[in-house]
Amino acid sequence: MSSPTETAPIKTAPTKTAPPDTAAHPYRRLVARRITLVLGLSLLLCLSIAVDVSLGPARYALRDVAATLIWPEAADLQMRVVVWDIRLPMALMAVTVGGCLSLAGAQMQTILANPLASPFTLGLSAAASFGAALAMVLGVALFPAALALMVPINAFVMAMLAALLIFALSSMRGVTVETIVLLGIALVFTFNAALALLQYFASEQALAAVVFWTMGSLTKASWDKVAVTAAILVVCTPLFARRAWALTAIRLGEARASAMGVPVRRLRLETLVLVSVLAAIPVSFVGTIGFIGIVGPHIARLLLGEDQRFFLPGAILSGALILSATSVLSKAILPGAVLPIGIITALVGVPFFATLIFTHGRRSW
Amino acid sequence: MVTLELDRVEARYGRKIIYTDATTPAISGGHLTALIGPNAAGKSTLFRRIAGQLAGSGQVRITGADRDDLRYMPQDTAISAALSVYEAVILALKQGRSGWRLSAGELAAVDAILTRLKITALAERQLAELSGGQRQLISIAQTLVSRPRLVLMDEPTSALDLYRQYEVLELLRSYAAETGAVVVLALHDLNQVMRSCTTTIAVAEGRVVAVGPTLEVLSPALIRRLYAIESRVETCSRGCPMMIVDGALEQGT
Numbered sequence: 001m002s003s004p005t006e007t008a009p010i011k012t013a014p015t016k017t018a019p020p021d022t023a024a025h026p027y028r029r030l031v032a033r034r035i036t037l038v039l040g041l042s043l044l045l046c047l048s049i050a051v052d053v054s055l056g057p058a059r060y061a062l063r064d065v066a067a068t069l070i071w072p073e074a075a076d077l078q079m080r081v082v083v084w085d086i087r088l089p090m091a092l093m094a095v096t097v098g099g100c101l102s103l104a105g106a107q108m109q110t111i112l113a114n115p116l117a118s119p120f121t122l123g124l125s126a127a128a129s130f131g132a133a134l135a136m137v138l139g140v141a142l143f144p145a146a147l148a149l150m151v152p153i154n155a156f157v158m159a160m161l162a163a164l165l166i167f168a169l170s171s172m173r174g175v176t177v178e179t180i181v182l183l184g185i186a187l188v189f190t191f192n193a194a195l196a197l198l199q200y201f202a203s204e205q206a207l208a209a210v211v212f213w214t215m216g217s218l219t220k221a222s223w224d225k226v227a228v229t230a231a232i233l234v235v236c237t238p239l240f241a242r243r244a245w246a247l248t249a250i251r252l253g254e255a256r257a258s259a260m261g262v263p264v265r266r267l268r269l270e271t272l273v274l275v276s277v278l279a280a281i282p283v284s285f286v287g288t289i290g291f292i293g294i295v296g297p298h299i300a301r302l303l304l305g306e307d308q309r310f311f312l313p314g315a316i317l318s319g320a321l322i323l324s325a326t327s328v329l330s331k332a333i334l335p336g337a338v339l340p341i342g343i344i345t346a347l348v349g350v351p352f353f354a355t356l357i358f359t360h361g362r363r364s365w
Numbered sequence: 366m367v368t369l370e371l372d373r374v375e376a377r378y379g380r381k382i383i384y385t386d387a388t389t390p391a392i393s394g395g396h397l398t399a400l401i402g403p404n405a406a407g408k409s410t411l412f413r414r415i416a417g418q419l420a421g422s423g424q425v426r427i428t429g430a431d432r433d434d435l436r437y438m439p440q441d442t443a444i445s446a447a448l449s450v451y452e453a454v455i456l457a458l459k460q461g462r463s464g465w466r467l468s469a470g471e472l473a474a475v476d477a478i479l480t481r482l483k484i485t486a487l488a489e490r491q492l493a494e495l496s497g498g499q500r501q502l503i504s505i506a507q508t509l510v511s512r513p514r515l516v517l518m519d520e521p522t523s524a525l526d527l528y529r530q531y532e533v534l535e536l537l538r539s540y541a542a543e544t545g546a547v548v549v550l551a552l553h554d555l556n557q558v559m560r561s562c563t564t565t566i567a568v569a570e571g572r573v574v575a576v577g578p579t580l581e582v583l584s585p586a587l588i589r590r591l592y593a594i595e596s597r598v599e600t601c602s603r604g605c606p607m608m609i610v611d612g613a614l615e616q617g618t
């Protein structure tokens with residue numbers, strides 16, 4: 001039998017002394033590191049856009065592409081059309097769509113306290129696909145005034161209907177975030193089943209169109225669409241930025257956040273509205289590119305943590321960067337062909353994401 | 366001087382009413398107040414009601430401080446956010462303030478509370494990687510960093526070792542004395558209550574059953590009624606009162 005024979009008088013518990021006040025405050029150093037990372041991501045993004053524009057079925061020298069971008073009047077007509085009307089809108093579309101979807105996913109994960117939440121898992125993408133298929137298979141226009149834009153408008157209307165349902169449920173008293181996530185999953189299955197039913201009865205031609213649409217593709221990019229997606233990003237980002245401290249606090253848990261004076265329910269509803277628009281518009285333009293909305297935010301979280309002052313730009317940048325890099329790859333894999341980007345996103349994103357998780361050694365959620 | 370007074374306060378979760386008319390005299394600041402009662406008595410519920418998270422009729426009267434000056438530390442401490450300790454405490458300070466930039470004064474306030482709780486060494490660690498007791502210390506730092514004048518803490522020492530329990534209670538006592546703040550602590554350790562808290566509120570089954578000076582409230586009769594425990598209070602050889610537990614009553618007697 002051993003008996004406790006502690007004899008030394010314990011004066012204080014072991015505490016380390018504060019770091020000497022030599023250089024900058026440790027927190028200032030952390031902030032500087034984070035700003036550097038955000039700038040680094042931006043730089044990578046610019047690089048990726050440049051490579052993206054220089055690649056394509058027609059092979060132009062990088063120097064000529066650059067010259068066309070800077071002095072469009074001096075370039076020959078064909079090259080100007082290819083660079084300015086085809087490649088640049090596609091390259092920028094990848095950036096804006098990636099940014100929107102990643103930001104939407106980031107804030108969904110924040111308000112629903114769920115690492116798997118994204119526009120995809122809450123049924124918005126599935127609803128959009130169903131809406132698009134309604135137009136392509138049955139020729140049903142949910143908004144008959146604009147027949148030329150039947151597919152994207154149908155997709156948008158269905159996605160917003162799904163969002164409205166989720167919103168209505170969330171605004172009921174006593175509904176927990178778990179319930180909202182469950183409803184989202186139920187929506188995914190419902191819309192997928194409805195989509196399958198449409199495909200079953202579709203003509204061969206319509207079926208091909210639906211399948212291609214659901215793969216997600218940037219080939220239908222145009223300056224108008226770039227402008228619209230960029231505009232929602234420009235509108236939504238400052239709205240989130242103004243609530244940065246409150247949104248970060250929500251991640252401490254509902255009880256703690258409201259104890260700090262954060263109006264949790266109101267913030268959650270407001271965020272849900274913004275997120276729905278952020279997700280529905282890009283999806284209705286380019287089809288389902290599901291992966292970005294989950295992985296973009298996680299990469300930002302791993303690199304920058306969840307202080308929204310860095311997480312917010314980080315999520316936009318990492319989503320934009322993944323999709324832009326994917327766009328480069330989708331052209332580079334098969335020279336002369338442009339593979340649908342929805343297929344490549346997961347193929348590129350997963351290895352990158354896995355490397356990050358395993359090398360980082362930090363808990364990611 | 367800050368005071369807190371409850372006047373026929375009702376508290377409910379949806380339709381489920383927990384308190385119908387909780388009433389206390391004005392509790393003055395400058396010292397610690399204990400909130401005691403058995404499990405499920407309604408301690409956390411009363412805190413939530415005072416903090417404005419629960420609906421209900423009645424009046425919570427606060428003098429000498431704003432509602433914005435109230436900070437409430439909830440009971441649970443599980444956190445999954447990817448934030449460092451620094452960021453978490455800064456976050457608590459920045460709520461309700463505008464601007465993304467941190468002034469030197471704000472940074473100094475964060476450093477001061479971390480130093481007082483002796484957790485500066487944890488400053489750059491991730492929240493998710495902390496032990497239960499460390500997380501509780503961070504919660505305390507988050508609660509106090511904005512120097513609130515009205516503090517409600519739900520079992521602030523439940524995860525702490527003996528040394529840190531002592532340190533935290535001493536810190537809270539001097540905080541109350543310095544600032545004149547009303548500091549109410551839900552506690553289960555009645556010896557801790559006797560040592561640190563001047564006033565005690567006892568609740569059971571959604572009713573305030575006693576309010577007053579701690580030694581008067583913690584009578585053997587009340588302990589029997591609240592906990593079905595036979596106890597006595599004796600003075601130790603250094604002169605401080607100690608509660609000694611003799612045994613449990615048969616339930617139902």
Ligand SMILES: Nc1ncnc2c1ncn2[C@@H]1O[C@H](COP(=O)(O)OP(=O)(O)OP(=O)(O)O)[C@@H](O)[C@H]1O
Nearest residue numbers: 378381383402403404405406407408409410411440
């Ligand atoms: N969210 C809730 N919804 C409905 N009833 C609740 C809820 N939270 C607590 N209650 C009920 O309110 C009563 C009081 O609970 P409360 O959490 O206030 O007790 P407590 O005194 O803090 O207990 P403990 O010492 O175990 O922390 C209990 O009967 C409990 O079941």
Ligand SMILES: [Mg+2]
Nearest residue numbers: 408409440519
């Ligand atoms: Mg409790």
